[in-house]
Every structure is written in C-alpha cells, then in structure tokens.
Amino acid sequence: MTKLIGYARVSTRPQSTDRQEADLLAAGVRRDDLYVDQGVSGARVSRPKFDRALDALEVGDTLVITTLDRLGRSTQNMLDFAQSLRDRGAGLRVLNLGGGNVDTSTPMGSMLFTIMAALAQMEHDIKRERILDSVSKRRAAGKNLGGRPQRVTDSQIRSAIHLVEGGDPAAQAARDLGMSRATFYRRSRALSD
Template sequence: MTTRSIATGHLVGYARVSTGAQDASLQIDELERAGCVRVYTDHGVSGAKTSRPELDRCLDRLEQGDTLVVWKLDRLGRSLSHLIITVEDLAARGVGFRSLTEGIDTSTAAGRLTLGIFSTLSSFERDLIRERTTAGLAAARSRGRVGGRPPVIDQRKGRSIRTLYTGGGYTVSEIALEVGVSRASVYNYLKAQGLSGAATLA
C-alpha cells in the first residue's frame, strides 16, 4: 500500500443511523467534541447498503491532509474488508482516519499497526470463505449437485440409478427415462460415484 504523508488539515466527521427513528445526535456531538469542522450524516441507511449518499459526498470532498473521523468503526464499513479498503484508499490520497470509540488513529504508529492487523484478519477471512466455498462445491459435486442449485438426483433416485446400472441391461438413456432425469444427470451421477467406466449417453 502506497501512503502519502499526511499534512495538518481538517477533521471531517461521518455519522450514520440505520433507521429514520434513530437519533444521530450522540455521534454528532462526539464528533464535534473531537474537533470536526463538518459532520456528514446518513439517516435511515443500513450499513449493508453499497451506496450511502452522505458518505459518498464526504469521501469525494476529503482533501490531502484531512482526517476522516467516525464514532465507531461499524459506522463506516459494511464489513471488515470494506472498512480496510476504504481506509487504504484514504491513506493513498493522503487522508487520515480516526475512530473515537476504538481509539484508532492512522496518524500514529499504534493506529497503523491496528489497521495492519485488521487487514491481515480481513485477508484471513476471505481465504476461509474461499476455502469453505471450494469444499462445499466439491461436496456438492460428489452428491450429484452443481453449484448451489437443489440436487437433481436425490437419495431415492440415486439408489434407483445404481440398482438399474449395476444390474445390467439398461443404457444410460433408459435409466434416465425410468428415473425421470436427463441423460447427462445420470452420467454425471455415475461418474461422481465412480461407476461411469462403461457408461455412455446412449
């Protein structure tokens, strides 16, 4: 990550509440007490939403030397990975970041270390998700499934296919017609079960 030196600039706050009934006053008061010259506030906007109008406006107007300040980390990021990406983008622009509740300040060595740890955890989280997804797809394929779709061949149909195939005298086409699935599904199932040595789509 390339980081420009951060000169002294303005403290700019960002606050967010998830519903229109919630009050952002606490966040705004804390941000102003911390010295923010302006606070951008999104009302009734969930953290999971990709577009948050006031946050987008705030990020667009930050200049080199400024520092973005939030009351808590979860006010800014939709997820840990989104938070890290946002803060790294700010750093590349020469903009600092501070979270009041967690005491994180990227203008300090301790703050940068904390963000570095978060970045490592975010990468670890992505690797775990990727690993679980790969394992899940492999398990699904072994059960005659592809991707996340419902199984074409359930246990009952699987037993019928195995019985007809191992009993001999049936082609894949005949088995498919008997069980009520496509020929390709039968072939893929037999292949996944290690029974497709002599199977054809005939």
C-alpha cells in the same frame, strides 16, 4: 490547512445520530464539516452523505467517525477503505475504538484498526448466526416469527366471501375491509385451501 471531516450514520429513521454528532463536534469537527446519513444501512455500497464526506476530503484531511461499524461490515472493505484514504493522503480517526482514539496515519493506529476491523466483522457474523439460529428454532417449534400483524381476521374474510357469493361485488367487499381486491382474492384462496 487540514480539516477534520465528520461522518455519522444510523440504519433506521427512528434512530438518532445526536450522540454521534456530539462526540464528533467535541473531537473538533466543525458543524459545516459534519455529514449525516439517516436511515442508511452500513451494508449499502452507496451512502449519499458518506460519499459527500469523501468528496470533501483533501490531502492532509482526516475522516472522523465515532465507531468502526459506521464504516461498514466487512473487514476487507474496511481495510481497503483505510488504504484508499492513505493513498489519497487522508487519514481516518475512530473515536471510540478500544477506549480511545485510533488514527490510521500512524503504524500503531493502522495495526489497531486492522485488528478491530476483524473483531467488528466477527461480532457482526456471530450476531447474524444467533439471529438465524433463533429464527430456525422458532420456526421448527411453530412459534410466531413476528412481522406485521394482519388487520383483517379470517372471520371477516369469510363473512365477505359470503356477501360476494350472495351477489355483492368483490371490489366493494374488499373496499369495506380496507384492502385491495387482489389481497381479498389472495386471502380468500388461502382460506379455501
């Protein structure tokens, strides 16, 4: 008997797979045959639940995903993956590809999958290019690039340096600031440069 094996993934822990799971269940995937990776990048080669979903596939089964980007980022990787499924006698069904289902077990579905995989990679590459361009422009303009804000101000570090120069232990000054001694020394050197 053939089965539908569902796979859902989000890249970061705060994201939710609720919508993907609902779409997969509505497409006929049983809850027991649904595999979910939480906080796993599509760029990673090994994804624990994805690997388990592939292990569950048998001849005649179909892997069901909601969108193409759940598989990966590279056109070649996606095409190789679709071919490896065909070689195993399994199919791939993408629910939200071009407004409808695409089943790679048919010639038309295979062609659409190939085109959409190329477009997905192009979209990813364009997005990456825009981000890199934005970062370089912000850096050139001397603007803040974001990142984690420093909890301890330079003024607090200077005050702690004066205490240490007055005889207080550096370890105690660092503890009072809520940082390691190594971080205190690093920040102190940065201020004196």
